[in-house]
Amino acid sequence: MNDVTDLGRARPRSVLLGPTGLMPRQDIRDLVRRNFLRGEEPIRESQYQPASLDLRLGRRAYRVRASFLPGQGATVEDKLEALRWEEIDLAREEGAIFERGCVYVVELLEWLDLPDSISAAANPKSSTGRLDVFTRLITDRSEVFDSVESGYQGRLYAEVSPRTFSIKVRKGTRLNQIRFRRRNSQQEELSDFRLPDAKLRDLHAQSPLVDGPLSVRNGLVLRIDLAGAGPGRPIGYRAQRHTDVIDLDRVGAYRPEDYWEPIPAREDRRLILDPNEFYILVSKERLHIPPALAAEMVPIDPSMGEFRVHYAGFFDPGFGFAPTGHPGSRAVMEVRSHEVPFNLEDGQMVCRLAYERMAAEPDALYGAIGTSNYQGQDLKLSKQFRDP
Structure with a gap:
């Protein structure tokens, strides 16, 4: 997928209707079915969490000199032209090493074409945070991290900065997740929810x-x-x-x-x-x-x-x-x-x-899906470690 020329075509409107609030996994599936959310590769069932979707690293990563936001009127690609040092291919079988203390920007496999009634927010996955990997979502023409305005059309990117451990990643690795809110015309601030x-x-x-x-x-x-x-x-x-x-x-x-x-x-x-x-x-x-x-x-x-x-x-x-x-x-x-x-x-x-x-209860709760690594936890390290 190299462009977004087919985004914005007419679709059934049922996904736009319903109570306001955080959308459950069955509604996120509906976003996928109706092409409001799609991937360069098919979205997998294991990506669906009760109230969010895991995002996957794409093929291209860039080591950059500094963190950045594109700002109004600019795309992430525009900024990368000035700030990138090195392009890294994550599709190699052996993956690639992201060194601690460095900043990387990675194209994600998922794209968005949101309607005006739905916005989105992102956060690192639990395992990502427990490894001190600083990860934020970036979109084109954005002035803030981890927030996607309603009506956004285009590619998603992740800023990745390991703070303590150097890490190995590859195309398909999941570092952050995105959740979607159905709003009405009066709900503009997060505090409204x-x-x-x-x-x-x-x-x-x-x-x-x-x-x-x-x-x-x-x-x-x-x-x-x-x-x-x-x-x-x-x-x-x-x-x-x-x-x-x-x-x-x-x-x-x-x-x-x-x-x-x-x-x-x-x-x-x-x-x-x-x-x-x-x-x-x-x-x-x-x-x-x-x-x-x-x-x-x-x-x-x-x-x-x-x-x-x-x-x-x-x-x-x-x-x-x-x-x-x-x-x-x-x-x-x-x-x-x-x-x-x-x-x-x-x-x-x-x-x-x-x-x-929630806008509705999810059709499966945390702990009832195969990716619930931290249900019933006490003090627990990230899933990459054996239990002490």
Whole structure:
């Protein structure tokens, strides 16, 4: 596929109708059937998540001198002409290595031709964030990352910047995912879709969202667990700086001790984050995302500390579901301190979950599909690592 000359042709309108909100996987399938969303290669069933679609790296990648946004009136290709250093072929069987500290822009296999009533947003997949791979979606004529305006027609690109580990990727590797919102003419801001704290309290009273008391502050508050799960069990992991390459398509292939340092619990239940080090930590709370809702980890308030939590912060409907009806999965957090050391204490508020309604319940929930790698999780590294 080399152009978009056949985009925009007349189609049946049924996919445009229905309740507003985040579109479930059966509606995303309808987008594909009606060519609002398509791929250079057929979209596979394993790409469909309950409320999103996994995106695949395409054939061409470019090592660039710096991150960029095209801005109004310019395409990604326009910017690449000025900024690219090297073109990389990802279709080779052996793949290609993306070196830590470098920035790459990759054409994706998927294209969009969105109607005016549907917009989209993207985020890194959980495994991508847990490897400290910084990934953002770019579209032509865009002034922001990870956001696709309604009515967008054209190619999608991923900016990829490994921060801690060098990685091996190839055509078809999945680093990020995209989700779609059906809007009405009055819904322009993301805040229009988020549930207020009063509604979260009502939902928690009907069916618990967490396994303890509910704490809300412009979303559901999550607190860090530095007490640990028992003797000999780490409270988290800190990434080693000098390791071998990680092939992202190899599941369960690597020993944690070759890439991570386990962090033991301290008697004072605190942890000092070293500047620019990368940590995997876990929430005290166990979560449950009801079938009619999805949730997103929102940026931390600057007043709460100089560190970043969670690169890959989207939670599908059904995450944390347990047969007992009680919330069953902790939130694993990717944490990086900024310019100064920062002291974390057990139970400290570190991030918030913003909930939004689905346009309809998905026809399959997280945990009921074959790609649910983190259902029922406690402290857990990315899927490329063996369980310690």
